[in-house]
Amino acid sequence: MQTYVGAPQLPSDDKRWKIVEATARRHGREPHALIETLHTVQECFGYLDENALRFVASVLRVPLSRVYGAATFYHFFTLKPKGRHACVVCTGTACYIKGAPLLLKAIEQRYSIKPGETTPDGELSLLTARCLGSCGLAPAAVMDSAVLGKIAPQDILARIERGIHP
């Protein structure tokens, strides 16, 4: 087994890199720590950019292609920064049956963005989730961190407006 020599070069003196490095270290900087480390990056920075992918590859001594492969395979990871506000619409079965497509359509029409996209001004990201665990409240959505249950298309648009322009 290879041992790691010296401290890894942090991409900048941003303290968050230290947190990322700590996760890798906790797992002995082994390649199997890849997903855990990417989780930490996303938690700290909100998304994974090229800098971060290169750093993770060097700390864990795995090829960049493998880091990129994992980062793109798992839906939870995102390579693009999110907007200042995020609206997550649940598209799980219970919510689908109870009208989630209408919620999505309303938001798509109003803000001209599709799921996974962010408005050009960086204000709003539209995301989807598979079951928020609130199926009893279907259709459900999350605006920033507030869970909205049994919500109608008009209400979600109003709620988004209030979130963006308080």
Added chain:
Amino acid sequence: MTIEELRKIAETERAAQKKFQHHVCVCIAAGCLSGGAEHVRDALNKEVAESGMRNEVLVKGVGCMGLCSAGPLVTVETAVETAVNTDVQMFASVTPEDAPEIIRSLDTGGATGGDLAAAGLHPCPTNVPFFERQKKIVLENSGKIDPERIEDYIAHDGYVALVTAITEMTPLEVIDRVKSSGLRGRGGAGYPTGLKWSTVAKTGEQQKYVICNADEGDPGAFMDRAVLESDPHRVLEGMAIAAYAVGAQQGFIYVRAEYPLAVKHLKTAIKQAERMGLLGNSISGTRFSFHIDIRLGAGAFVCGEETALIASIEGKRGTPRPRPPFPAESGLWECPTLINNVETFANVAPIVRHGAEWFARIGTEKSKGTKVFALAGRVQNTGLIEVPMGITLREIIYDIGGGVPDGKQYKAVQTGGPSGGCIPAEHLDSPVDYESLARIGSIMGSGGMIVMDETSCMVDVAKYFMEFCMSESCGKCIPCRAGTQQLHGILEKITAGEATPADVALLEELCELVRHTSLCGLGQSAPNPVVTTLKYFREEYDAHVTGDGCPAGTCGCGAGTRACRAETRLGAPGSQTSGEVTL
């Protein structure tokens, strides 16, 4: 930790709780939390403090009580000295403003439902079929204990099974007990749990692993999440017993990153169990050591498949590999690995505690015990239920679920998520067990149960699940990667009203191909929703391809004329939803 020490902790905890005359439990699991349950708990605590009742009233946050659609839920339990049973009153849709009235109702004791309703509360009777028809094993503590306190779990006989197993039983005896209980895997396939354990135990290797599959991927199901949030120690105890039985020293819980509360409760529980010597080195002074680590999933449905899950723990892309070798022989880092579902592990401690015969008496001949379902969709009472195997679908949907609301007509119930099928009214009296559900074309699955009424188009539902499988296909094998795309394309064509009967024939042919040639369960079962809807709701497919339009009126245009269809696709005024969405 010896059994006596465990008893002592339990007694101390029980005595401490008994000092309070009233127990007020607030559900703080995900469903109620989204309705503001935390504020309710804070308000209740404040009210108790202000009315000087700190020594009489215990306010505690507990796990899911089941009737999630009526949340936030609060129960009030008052110890009545003379009665055998204590008195439990449940309140639904509680707001922080209700706190004073709830605390006031404690003093009046015998307040009737009418009195409480007059005071602005929503009393919720618990002697109704929703609660009485259930049978709780896995969820026995859910909604009763504080999931963040190990003492509360121990006070409810927690860890007795683990300590008994490692101090008084041989691994073989443990396996035999699980075998003769008839417990089968709750993750979907229903493989006999005892048999799996003995395969892992028989391998001579030194290093073995136990993995708990908490990657609950069925979109519309939340059973495992509720168990982890409400009673995390039960899962840890089950895993530790399994580890002792098969000879493993290290365990992993692979849990979805989308379940932050479950992760938090698990982390707390592991720390507490380690501090008490119930996990870690030399448990109960024996030579048995067992450590548990958490690994976060990252939102890939296929990682619920056991070989993909193992790849993911190893830090790789989660793609399945051919079996054999099965993980029981060669799994994590090529070591023998036992993988079971959350609910499977949650059944283990009660089986060890009460014996195999007790468990085997519940359920049917081949399906023993109970099953937890997340009941949702077009049904009156939605939430989390646990029922004995062998109960009929009709009893679940009409007695427990309260039937289809708004005077609508029942159409189908979907079990098993993207790998399952849609069951029509003619099979409502079919018992819920592994074999019966398979016979009618569906599967038990992990426990998603979604009721649909006349407003759901079955072709659209099939398309929904196919879209899911298509986007979740890992891409490793061609039948699934390309097949799900083609199947989805045909379904799109049908719902758009542009298909011909030849397309339906092609759909059927392709279903057979994808089912028989895909590498893993995802591809093999992806055609199921299409196959069952074709079998039971063929007339809906026919209506779409013969120009009669969508019978349920959900697919674009109900009338089905060509002009109208074109308009719908362009999203022009007059299409079904535009009136609602333009403000």
